[in-house]
Amino acid sequence: MTPQQQAIEESGWGQPFRFLQPHNVAFWVYLLGVGSGALTMWRYFSTGAEFYQAALTGGVILFGLYLVPWLILLQRHNRYTAQPASLLATGFVWGGVAATFWIALPANSALLEIWTKLGGTSFATNWAAGLTAPVNEEFAKALGLVLLIGLAPRLVRSAYDGFIIGAFIGLGFQVFEDLLYVYNGATQVYGVDQFASSLRVFVLRGAAGIVSHAMFSAIFGAGLLWVLGRSGDRRVLRGVLTMLMAMVFHFTWDDMGGLSGGSSFVEVLPFVLAAVELTALFYVLRHAAAQERTWMRELLAPEVESGVLDPALLDAVSGLRKDRKKYRQQLHSRSRARHRLEAANDLAQEIARANGGDSPGVDHARSELARIQTTR
Numbered sequence: 001m002t003p004q005q006q007a008i009e010e011s012g013w014g015q016p017f018r019f020l021q022p023h024n025v026a027f028w029v030y031l032l033g034v035g036s037g038a039l040t041m042w043r044y045f046s047t048g049a050e051f052y053q054a055a056l057t058g059g060v061i062l063f064g065l066y067l068v069p070w071l072i073l074l075q076r077h078n079r080y081t082a083q084p085a086s087l088l089a090t091g092f093v094w095g096g097v098a099a100t101f102w103i104a105l106p107a108n109s110a111l112l113e114i115w116t117k118l119g120g121t122s123f124a125t126n127w128a129a130g131l132t133a134p135v136n137e138e139f140a141k142a143l144g145l146v147l148l149i150g151l152a153p154r155l156v157r158s159a160y161d162g163f164i165i166g167a168f169i170g171l172g173f174q175v176f177e178d179l180l181y182v183y184n185g186a187t188q189v190y191g192v193d194q195f196a197s198s199l200r201v202f203v204l205r206g207a208a209g210i211v212s213h214a215m216f217s218a219i220f221g222a223g224l225l226w227v228l229g230r231s232g233d234r235r236v237l238r239g240v241l242t243m244l245m246a247m248v249f250h251f252t253w254d255d256m257g258g259l260s261g262g263s264s265f266v267e268v269l270p271f272v273l274a275a276v277e278l279t280a281l282f283y284v285l286r287h288a289a290a291q292e293r294t295w296m297r298e299l300l301a302p303e304v305e306s307g308v309l310d311p312a313l314l315d316a317v318s319g320l321r322k323d324r325k326k327y328r329q330q331l332h333s334r335s336r337a338r339h340r341l342e343a344a345n346d347l348a349q350e351i352a353r354a355n356g357g358d359s360p361g362v363d364h365a366r367s368e369l370a371r372i373q374t375t376r
Contacts, residue, residue: 005356007298010231012154013081014352019090019151026150030090033098033143040101041176045183052186058198059182063175066206070171070214077285078164079345080292081352087152088168094144095172095217100180103140104173108132130255134247141169141217142224149230157231159222159239159288166221170213177213178205211253211274215281220246222288233291242284249277286320293318299348308366309344310373317344336375343369 001009008014021027049056078088115128145165149156156165182198189197205212223242226235252259252273260266296318303309316327316337328337347365354362 002302002356003298004302004351007295008352008356010157011081011292011295011352012152012157013295013299014349014355015152015154017084017087017090017152017155019086021151024151026147030094030098030144030147030151033102033147034093037097037100037102040105041097044101044105044180048183048187051191052183052194055182055186055191055194055198056179058195059179059201062198062202063178063182063206066178066202066209067171067175074164074167074171074214077167080160080289080296081158082345082349083155083161083164087148087155088165090151091144091148091165091169092172094147095141095169095174095213096176097172099137099140099144099169099173100176103143104133104137104177105180107136107140111136126258127255130251130258133254134250137173137213138216138220138243138247138250141166141173141213142220144169145221145224149228153230156225158233158291159225159231160292162221162223162225163218163285163288164221166224167214167218169221170215170217173217174209174213178202178209181205208253208270211249211277215277216246216250219243219249219281219284222284225288231291238287245280249273249280293320296348299351300344303347303351303366308347308369313340313344313373317341317348336372339372339375340369343372 019027045056074088111132112124112128115131116124119127145156145162148165155161178201182201185197185201186194220243223239223244223246225231226233226239226242228239229235256266256269256273260269297314300309300314300318304311304314312327312330316324324337324341327341328334331337331340343365347362347369350359350361350365353359
């Protein structure tokens, strides 16, 4: 194989995602989880859905809008060997329905009662959530990533795949869990001023969501793929430590009251934790994308040799943020650099779909890139 063909083979880029696989056990486990989760969700909400309709409607609208910037952000990061939208949507549904209602809700309820019986009410208030959720919820979400490996073994290959898909699974969990908080908040005030109640939950949970389940699952997913080493880049110790780091971050957010010891430090602690966790997130992201950047460079290298792509653009499209910034400065135009990077990405996708050969899509992408590069 040429390096380009090897990159396409190893990454699985360009492969379609097919959800309906009746002969695949992973397909039936996925349906079982989502179906059971949907049934649990219906039972949970149906008893008071009519009375708390205003709160639920407000929650759906607010957190539906909340999804938009998240999807834009994650789509920007899904730029190397990009995953199909249908696969990411499948992960989102698992996180929102199966992981939340099939696994986490009953498991958390049972384990919280056990901690209360073992340590008493005060211990449970300070520590039970952090000793429960990081285990039940992170592994519930990771099960969805494992099932997607079973459904799309050629597409889910690298730590970066685990990072992106994990983020979508975590985002699904985050949004549906927030709807639970909206509903429970309305029941606690006996349905009084329901929209205001849902708005308060939206503000609090939305702000905390910056460093919540999407981040935890992205880090955990990258670690899991490092452990599995599906692209040949197996790093078990790094993977295990990364997964543990995600669980520790989850623990600290759930048990900030216990960690602060009831002192005024609890007001500062969220900002300290957010700074540490976002730093760790970008560190994991940078290392998880290393394999993807190599694949992108190998896939587009023949286009440089044939003169379709200039070396500086290849460095930018397969490089880090600093490389893209350098390219923007070289062109003295942010918009021109963005258009060229998008065109180069489109060309890479068409080449992957054509398995390194020629196709009408490849020809069109090449001509479009040539047109953009000559535009001043």
